[in-house]
Structure formats: C-alpha cells, structure tokens
Amino acid sequence: MSEADGPEAEVRRVNEAFYAAVEAGDLDRLTELCCADRPLVCVHPGVAPIHGTGAVLRSWALVMASTDYIQFFLTDVQVTLQGDVAVLTCAENMLTAGEEPALGGEDQPTGFRGGKAQAMNVFTKESTGWRMWIHQASPVGSDRI
Amino acid sequence: MSEADGPEAEVRRVNEAFYAAVEAGDLDRLTELCCADRPLVCVHPGVAPIHGTGAVLRSWALVMASTDYIQFFLTDVQVTLQGDVAVLTCAENMLTAGEEPALGGEDQPTGFRGGKAQAMNVFTKESTGWRMWIHQASPVGSDRI
Numbered sequence: 690m691s692e693a694d695g696p697e698a699e700v701r702r703v704n705e706a707f708y709a710a711v712e713a714g715d716l717d718r719l720t721e722l723c724c725a726d727r728p729l730v731c732v733h734p735g736v737a738p739i740h741g742t743g744a745v746l747r748s749w750a751l752v753m754a755s756t757d758y759i760q761f762f763l764t765d766v767q768v769t770l771q772g773d774v775a776v777l778t779c780a781e782n783m784l785t786a787g788e789e790p791a792l793g794g795e796d797q798p799t800g801f802r803g804g805k806a807q808a809m810n811v812f813t814k815e816s817t818g819w820r821m822w823i824h825q826a827s828p829v830g831s832d833r834i
Numbered sequence: 835m836s837e838a839d840g841p842e843a844e845v846r847r848v849n850e851a852f853y854a855a856v857e858a859g860d861l862d863r864l865t866e867l868c869c870a871d872r873p874l875v876c877v878h879p880g881v882a883p884i885h886g887t888g889a890v891l892r893s894w895a896l897v898m899a900s901t902d903y904i905q906f907f908l909t910d911v912q913v914t915l916q917g918d919v920a921v922l923t924c925a926e927n928m929l930t931a932g933e934e935p936a937l938g939g940e941d942q943p944t945g946f947r948g949g950k951a952q953a954m955n956v957f958t959k960e961s962t963g964w965r966m967w968i969h970q971a972s973p974v975g976s977d978r979i
Contacts, residue, residue, distance in 0.1 A: 728914050730921045732954055735974050738923035740912050767885050769873055774919065776875045776968055778883035809877055809970045811956065823921055825954045827972035829880050 696819070697768045700775040700812050703819045707810070708761040708781075714753040720746055724813055724820045732825040734806050745824075758786040773814040774822075781806040781826060805829050841964070842913045845920040845957050848964045852955070853906040853926075859898040865891055869958055869965045877970040879951055890969075903931040918959040919967075926951040926971060950974050 703722055710719040723729055729745035732738045733752065739745050762782040769776045783804040811823035848867055855864040868874055874890035877883045878897065884890050907927040914921045928949040956968035 727916045730914055730923065730954070732923060732952055732970075732972060734972065735952075737910065737925075738912060738952065738954065740914050740921075740923070765882065767883060769875055769885050771872045776885075778875065778877060778885070780882075807877055807880075807883065809875070809883065809954070809968070811968070823954065823956070825877075825970050825972065827877060827879065827970065 696770055696775065696814075700768055700770070700777055700819050701766060703812060703821070704766070704777050704779070704810055705763065707821055708763060711749070711753060712759055712761060714756075716746070716750050716753065719749055721817075722821055724815060724822045725817070726815055727813060727822050729821075730823045734826050734828040756785060758784075760784045775812045775814075775819065777810045777812065779808050779810070780829075781808050841915055841920065841959075845913055845915070845922055845964050846911060848957060848966070849911070849922050849924070849955055850908065852966055853908065856894070856898060857904055857906060859901075861891070861895050861898065864894055866962075867966055869960060869967045870962070871960055872958060872967050874966075875968045879971050879973040901930060903929075905929045920957045920959075920964065922955045922957065924953050924955070925974075926953050 707719065707722045710722060723742070723746070728740065729742045730738065730740050731745040731748060733748060739748050760783070762784070764780045764782060766777065766779040783806070784801060785804065786801045787799055805828075806826040807829050808824065808826045810821055812819045813822045852864065852867045855867060868887070868891070873885065874887045875883065875885050876890040876893060878893060884893050905928070907929070909925045909927060911922065911924040928951070929946060930949065931946045932944055951971040952974050953969065953971045955966055957964045958967045
C-alpha cells in the first residue's frame with residue numbers, strides 16, 4: 690500500500706471534499722461526507738455548539754445559503770490517527786465575496802474579503818469510508834484584501 | 835446505576851477536575867486527567883494546533899506559568915457519548931487577574947478581567963477512567979469587569 694492509499698491520505702481527501710462541498714453549496718454531498726452512525730457535533734466560529742446530526746446539517750445549510758461565494762485554501766494540515774478515529778487540524782484561509790449580476794453573463798463575485806479560522810475536524814471510519822464527526826472552527830483574525 | 839454514576843456524569847466530573855487543575859496550576863494532576871494511550875491534540879485560542887502529548891503538556895505548563903490567577907465558570911455543558919469516546923462542549927467563562935503583594939498577608943489578585951471561550955473537549959475511556967484526549971477553545975469575545 691502506498692502512502693497515497695493509506696488512511697491518512699484518505700482522511701485528507703475526505704477533508705478536502707468536505708470543504709469543496711461547502712464551496713459548491715452542495716448539502717447532499719456534505720451530508721454524504723458526514724458520519725451516519727454517530728450524532729454530529731459542531732462549533733462554528735463565535736457561536737454556541739450544536740449537538741445532533743439534524744441540527745448540524747441545518748446549520749451548514751444556513752451557512753451555505755447565506756454565503757454567495759466562498760473558497761477555502763487549507764494550510765498546515767496535520768492528522769493524528771487513532772484506530773477508527775482521526776483528528777485533523779488545519780488552517781481555513783477563506784476568500785468570501787458577495788455577487789452582483791453581470792451584463793449578459795454569469796453573476797460575478799464582488800467585494801472580496803479574506804478570513805482565517807483554525808479548524809479541528811474529527812473523522813471516524815464507517816463502512817462507506819472516513820466520515821466527518823466533529824467540526825470546530827476558531828476565529829484567528831481576518832484581513833480585508 | 836443512578837445518573838450520578840453514569841458515564842456522562844463521570845465525564846462531567848473529569849472535565850471539572852481538569853479545569854480545577856488549570857486553576858491550581860497543578861501540571862501533575864492535569865497530566866493524570868489526560869489520555870496516556872493516545873497522543874493529545876490541542877488548539878488554544880488564536881494559536882496554531884499542537885499535536886503530541888509532550889508538546890500539549892508543555893503548552894499547558896506555559897499557560898499556567900504565565901497566569902497569576904484564573905477561575906473558570908463553566909456553562910452550557912453538553913455531552914455526546916459514543917462508545918468509549920465522549921464529546922463535551924462548554925462555555926469557559928474566565929476570570930483572570932494579576933497578583934500583587936499584600937501587606938503582611940497572602941498575595942491578592944488584582945486587575946480582574948473577564949473572558950469567554952467556547953471549548954470542545956473529547957474524552958476517551960481508559961483503564962484509569964475517562965481522560966481528556968482533544969481540547970479546543972475558540973475565543974468568542976471578552977469583557978472587562
């Protein structure tokens with residue numbers, strides 16, 4: 690088994706897929722990537738924790754519905770594996786924007802802002818693969834680009 | 835088994851004991867309350883994550899050494915149990931102070947400040963009991979008293 694096929698690489702791929710689902714506003718894909726066997730726990734930046742899969746998924750739906758445009762650049766990704774649980778930490782470097790209608794074309798993002806959060810994502814191995822169980826993101830300051 | 839003896843109550847007691855150890859600046863006690871079987875992972879507010887038991891314990895030693903006085907009032911404690919892992923979230927309402935020598939008595943705390951963080955603490959069941967594995971605290975604003 691090469692390193693690219695090992696559990697750490699798989700956890701990193703699922704983590705990237707999770708953020709890609711948030712970028713795409715794809716709640717179905719995000720749900721697929723979350724634990725089905727354990728109740729989710731989530732702490733979004735600066736707000737109270739959310740316990741329970743339904744409530745956590747609704748919170749992600751709200752985050753995505755209220756974000757016109759978001760792109761994540763993940764840095765400092767570190768994984769600690771422990772049996773069927775993996776703890777991944779990373780910096781979420783975010784680029785967000787509003788949108789405004791373009792003349793005769795697709796809406797264009799406008800008013801870019803940068804932000805940064807420190808995330809801890811805990812994954813468990815389920816029959817379908819590694820799935821996100823716990824997510825916490827801490828604000829660590831922000832920059833306007 | 836009464837509720838006071840169940841795993842959730844035990845996790846809550848260990849969580850309180852952990853914060854009491856920080857208040858007391860007792861690194862030995864804090865170490866006892868942390869996992870011995872798994873590498874610790876910790877995200878203090880606003881700084882990079884720390885992976886590895888030695889590094890995490892050194893970070894707590896530094897926090898305690900650089901804090902003259904700290905008292906935690908834990909609120910909104912919620913626990914999700916999943917087999918031998920428990921996810922506890924709580925608000926850390928902190929009262930901190932410097933110290934100054936008192937005339938003919940013990941040093942007295944002075945210059946009180948309040949702060950608040952949102953914590954996620956993940957515990958695992960070891961042979962010695964429930965022990966803290968993962969800690970993350972997110973800043974959520976602060977107040978000066």
